Amino acid sequence: MNLGKVTGTLVASRKEPLLEGLPMLVVRQLDETGEPSGGYVVAVDSVGAGVGEVVLYASGSSARQTAVTRDKPCDAVIMAIVDQWDVDGETVFEK
Amino acid sequence: MNLGKVTGTLVASRKEPLLEGLPMLVVRQLDETGEPSGGYVVAVDSVGAGVGEVVLYASGSSARQTAVTRDKPCDAVIMAIVDQWDVDGETVFEK
Amino acid sequence: MNLGKVTGTLVASRKEPLLEGLPMLVVRQLDETGEPSGGYVVAVDSVGAGVGEVVLYASGSSARQTAVTRDKPCDAVIMAIVDQWDVDGETVFEK
Amino acid sequence: MNLGKVTGTLVASRKEPLLEGLPMLVVRQLDETGEPSGGYVVAVDSVGAGVGEVVLYASGSSARQTAVTRDKPCDAVIMAIVDQWDVDGETVFEK
Amino acid sequence: MNLGKVTGTLVASRKEPLLEGLPMLVVRQLDETGEPSGGYVVAVDSVGAGVGEVVLYASGSSARQTAVTRDKPCDAVIMAIVDQWDVDGETVFEK
Numbered sequence: 001m002n003l004g005k006v007t008g009t010l011v012a013s014r015k016e017p018l019l020e021g022l023p024m025l026v027v028r029q030l031d032e033t034g035e036p037s038g039g040y041v042v043a044v045d046s047v048g049a050g051v052g053e054v055v056l057y058a059s060g061s062s063a064r065q066t067a068v069t070r071d072k073p074c075d076a077v078i079m080a081i082v083d084q085w086d087v088d089g090e091t092v093f094e095k
Numbered sequence: 096m097n098l099g100k101v102t103g104t105l106v107a108s109r110k111e112p113l114l115e116g117l118p119m120l121v122v123r124q125l126d127e128t129g130e131p132s133g134g135y136v137v138a139v140d141s142v143g144a145g146v147g148e149v150v151l152y153a154s155g156s157s158a159r160q161t162a163v164t165r166d167k168p169c170d171a172v173i174m175a176i177v178d179q180w181d182v183d184g185e186t187v188f189e190k
Numbered sequence: 191m192n193l194g195k196v197t198g199t200l201v202a203s204r205k206e207p208l209l210e211g212l213p214m215l216v217v218r219q220l221d222e223t224g225e226p227s228g229g230y231v232v233a234v235d236s237v238g239a240g241v242g243e244v245v246l247y248a249s250g251s252s253a254r255q256t257a258v259t260r261d262k263p264c265d266a267v268i269m270a271i272v273d274q275w276d277v278d279g280e281t282v283f284e285k
Numbered sequence: 286m287n288l289g290k291v292t293g294t295l296v297a298s299r300k301e302p303l304l305e306g307l308p309m310l311v312v313r314q315l316d317e318t319g320e321p322s323g324g325y326v327v328a329v330d331s332v333g334a335g336v337g338e339v340v341l342y343a344s345g346s347s348a349r350q351t352a353v354t355r356d357k358p359c360d361a362v363i364m365a366i367v368d369q370w371d372v373d374g375e376t377v378f379e380k
Numbered sequence: 381m382n383l384g385k386v387t388g389t390l391v392a393s394r395k396e397p398l399l400e401g402l403p404m405l406v407v408r409q410l411d412e413t414g415e416p417s418g419g420y421v422v423a424v425d426s427v428g429a430g431v432g433e434v435v436l437y438a439s440g441s442s443a444r445q446t447a448v449t450r451d452k453p454c455d456a457v458i459m460a461i462v463d464q465w466d467v468d469g470e471t472v473f474e475k
Binding site for chain 1: 096098126141142143153154155156158160161164172174175176177178179180181182183187
């Protein structure tokens with residue numbers, strides 16, 4: 001899994017029927033220290049995350065292992081909202 | 096999933112029989128701000144996208160989770176045409 | 191899927207029995223404009239491609255979705271020989 | 286699999302129910318010589334690793350092949366604590 | 381699949397029970413010309429490769445398609461020992 005910050009939303013009216021109703025969010029990838037690492041991903045939200053929140057997302061086939069994404073053409077899913085993370089004994093992020 | 100712009104088409108008469116009839120498009124990858132990020136992918140189109148359109152594509156095994164790509168040797172599928180996306184409170188793209 | 195040019199061959203007499211008889215080719219990865227992008231992959235050939243040909247290959251679990259690669263430890267397969275591809279209204283490659 | 290050093294912990298109270306109770310650790314990726322390679326991953330711990338330990342982790346669908354991660358939205362798992370590794374005839378790391 | 385050179389060994393006494401008895405080797409990744417490409421992977425050996433040998437390894441779910449790795453948390457497997465490979469009409473490597 002990787003850490004990211006929800007930075008945006010996306011609207012797509014014409015899409016694969018299996019994606020109907022799935023909330024899709026733009027997630028800016030963060031490095032271990034909480035800084036943007038240069039990439040992003042569009043992920044389905046399975047936990048009710050909002051713009052600005054720090055989240056954990058899973059990629060690949062593992063992204064289909066939630067109730068909302070099972071058997072769907074989804075390769076990234078937000079599966080946790082991060083409360084806190086610590087690295088090298090220091091708190092990098094606290095909600 | 097990632098964002099891309101359909102930039103081209105591809106013709107391959109000699110191919111795996113399972114790919115027969117699947118439309119394949121060249122997709123230039125876009126970053127979070129809508130700029131080309133340097134990569135591309137050839138994706139099967141499941142939503143009737145055309146050259147010039149901004150799309151969302153899925154990769155890996157998730158690309159096989161649509162009606163047209165199921166059980167086929169396809170690792171990238173266009174599964175939505177993007178109408179709009181916003182990042183950091185600003186509209187990056189509007190169709 | 192990605193584009194590549196078959197640049198070489200590989201011989202391996204000691205291998206996983208499931209790979210017996212599968213032709214393996216060295217494929218130089220090409221970018222959207224037809225230039226080498228710096229990487230390569232060794233792929234199983236499912237379409238009778240030869241050295242010098244421009245091909246389309248699939249990666250990951252999707253590489254196992256052909257008659258010759260099913261259930262085999264193969265993570266890249268050539269599944270089409272490219273006749274032509276166009277980008278931004280220009281023909282990048284024509285066989 | 287890749288080598289990493291456990292550098293931190295992560296707390297997420299709101300998450301996909303399937304992740305309930307799974308310990309998640311921040312793992313700094315190491316290169317072949319034991320130096321940080323610049324990346325990290327958040328992995329589920331299946332072997333009782335602690336902060337500071339050098340571990341081996343698996344990614345992708347293979348991360349779901351342990352007793353604790355089966356069928357869960359987990360794309361990285363720590364599946365071994367490294368005692369020693371040698372490269373080019375020299376011991377790079379010894380616990 | 382990709383090419384690599386076996387450069388080392390790894391010992392891990394505390395590990396996922398499913399990995400018990402699987403030989404794990406450190407593999408330095410090679411580019412198309414036989415030079416190190418900067419990366420490495422720890423792979424399960426399914427063919428009896430030794431340190432110093434040039435091998436072919438598969439990644440991802442395909443790494444679980446051998447007799448020794450089936451259903452195990454293994455994302456890289458050595459599935460062939462390379463005898464020879466040629467690129468652009470020249471022999472890059474001969475055992």
